[in-house]
Amino acid sequence: MIRLLAGRLVQIAVTLTVLSFAMFLLIGLMPGDPIDLAIAGDPRLNAEDAARLRALHGLDQPLLTRYLAWAGALMQGEFGYSRLFAQPVAQIIGPALGSTLVLLGAAVVVSAVVGLGLGALAAMKPRFAPVADAIAILGQSAPSFWLGILLIIVFAVMLGWLPAGGTPEPGAVEALRFLVLPVATLAVANLAAYARHSAAELSAVLQSPWITAARARGAGEMRLLLRHAAPNAAVPILQVAALDAGSLVGGALITxxxxxxxxxxxxxxxxVMGNDTNLALVALLLVALVTMLATLAADIGQRAIDPRLA
Structure with a gap:
């Protein structure tokens, strides 16, 4: 386990380094820079002012030099300053990351519970399998933006049961009401993977000889499912959950x-649209880090369930 952690942490560090350079290069090659935007917003600035500001902020240096300076500051815990929000990046990232983790965590739990339930039902009741497949296909094929708009029209506009969006007022109940529609939008699109993988894995395990022997000894179907089949089918499902965390980040942008x-x-x-380099780079790296840590957690969980993988 220690070798696994050490090796994966090295991989994460190398991946973040490569990603940070690639993102810094792509953002640095975008047309315009913060100084150009400042000139466009204040016509009193002239060419001499622009040159002085670029020198002050290091924008007149080669791209590699700028990247090394930025990476060195990042390693020291200095995330820089956001041009868009006129605040330190660290003060902006914290609340946004907390909000997204709550949204993604709730979506993963809902999609996993519903998807595993459908998969288990399809495995235990084969005649229900086509229904489970149809629900999974409908959920997977519905674009998240279309589903979100549909949910807003039905539950916020027509019925008035839930808010259409925005920032909730203080209070747990209000926070939950504002979470329902975005969580449903993300969960519906991702329950298909859980349903299909769990149905396939549980069906295979339930047909094993040792399950047949346990059934012959009088074990009930629920006991067979929960105590015998589910732990053996959990290893690939955990990997689905890890990959789900990464795919949900893309859906969260739209949602x-x-x-x-x-x-x-x-x-x-x-x-990105506002050319706020510091904020965009730190936010993208944090998303990548969360995705890789979720994959690492899934690998550790798989080895805890099945020691043969160690």
Whole structure:
């Protein structure tokens, strides 16, 4: 386990380094820079002012020199300053990351519970398998932006049961009401993987000879499912959950923008479109780090369930 952790942490560090350079290069090659935007917003600035500001902020240096300076500051815990929000990046990232983790965590739990339930039902009742497949296909094929708009029209506009989006008022009940529609939008699109993998794995395990022997000894179907089949089918399902965390980040960009939810997805979109280099780079690296840590947690969980993988 220690070798696994050491090796994966090295991989994460190398991956983050490569990703940070690639993102810094791509953002640095975008047309315009913060000084150009400042000149466009204040016509009193002239060419001499622009040259002085570029020298002050190091924008007149080669791209590699700028990257090394930025990476060195990042290693010291200095995330820089956001041009869009006129605040330190660390103060902006914290609340946005917390909001996104709550949204993604709730979506993963809901999609996993519903998907595993459908898969277990399909494995135990083969005649229900076509229904489970149809539900999974419908959920997977529905675009998240279309589903979100549909949910807003039905539950916010027509029925008035839930808010269409925005920032909730203080209070747990209000926070839950504002979470329902975005969580449902993300969960519906991701329950298909859980349903299909769990149905396939549980069906294979339930047909094993040792399951047949346990059934012959009088073990009930629920006991067979929960005590015998589920632990043996959990290893590949954990990997689905890890990959789900990464795929949900892409969906969160659309969902958070659609529901005007102040999370990492919307923050990255605003930062990239506003050419806020510091904020965009730190936010993208944090998303990549969360995805890789989720994969590492899934690998550790798989080895805890099945020691043969160690």
């Amino acid at each position: 958070e923008t659609l529901f005007a939810r102040p999370g990492m997805g919307k923050l990255i979109y605003d930062a």
